[in-house]
């Protein structure tokens with residue numbers, strides 16, 4: 001489905017969607033390997049990020065499992081709410097999870113509970129407060145099942161003409177006053193962190209440290225203007241799973257998501273800047289290998305989310321992301337070029353990055369230079385180089401905000 005009309009149709013769960021979802025689950029199921037007989041995987045954690053119109057639930061199993069998702073409408077006679085349930089076969093469950101339902105009760109989600117459905121099956125049940133659209137997919141390495149739930153109510157009307165509104169008000173905002181200028185919410189996502197250093201240069205420079213420094217500079221520069229509400233997925237050297245970064249942006253109802261990375265290649269001569277948007281595939285082997293590395297999985301494991309990417313990343317949101325990615329890349333190259341000669345740009349590109357899957361706003365991923373290239377690694381240690389990158393991102397986000405093309409976030 002393309003465009004806003006298509007996206008609005010998806011706001012309630014229909015038989016048709018359920019059918020598509022079952023097909024999807026069947027497809028995923030067929031990809032899943034049977035569990036190993038000796039060490040059965042187990043549901044080790046259930047994590048959730050939620051507000052009254054959005055919820056992401058992550059079910060951790062560590063090893064790959066077979067699973068199937070389904071849903072049931074409310075049953076008033078038995079006093080049961082609408083439910084989504086995920087059956088996980090051949091898996092155990094940690095005792096603490098068995099006896100501890102996660103209570104939410106925020107208007108969208110009532111609670112999440114888990115139990116043994118039969119000897120071989122663990123069932124995770126999500127009790128909803130109202131019927132909602134949902135999508136389920138799995139990410140490998142470590143294996144986790146992700147459930148994204150879209151609440152149907154309280155979604156502000158989208159303007160009909162692009163450029164007419166600078167930002168969509170969110171239900172969290174106070175009562176709108178005509179004099180109040182909406183602030184654009186930006187989430188800066190420095191990649192990697194903690195136990196995950198990202199790519200490492202020949203002299204030992206770590207991607208996680210460089211992108212955190214760039215992220216802090218972007219935040220400071222953006223915040224200075226007063227037009228932006230700037231957040232970061234991490235502001236210290238900590239590990240945050242990819243699906244949590246997306247969930248933080250969705251839960252925070254940000255308008256723009258910028259994930260920051262530094263590229264690396266076996267070809268030590270590879271150099272320059274590129275900015276990516278999400279896509280189910282990549283146009284060449286290098287981009288596929290890059291996405292696999294950023295996702296923390298082998299190239300062969302990238303396939304599982306193809307369907308979900310096609311389904312979720314369409315229409316206005318995709319177009320806006322393409323537009324922002326091009327603006328970011330052009331601006332970064334221009335700013336860095338003014339201080340450093342011979343800057344190379346590989347431009348706007350597309351690849352299946354997990355951190356962008358399910359993002360409900362304009363979302364891009366910047367690969368700012370190659371840490372595997374000696375000259376660029378040296379430059380990444382220089383403050384003025386990092387400033388050039390930050391200035392480029394800031395200029396692009398400001399341009400994007402000022403041109404009023406932020407009306408397509410799903411809030």
Ligand SMILES: [Zn+2]
Pocket residue numbers: 191192198199207260261262294
């Ligand atoms: Zn990275």
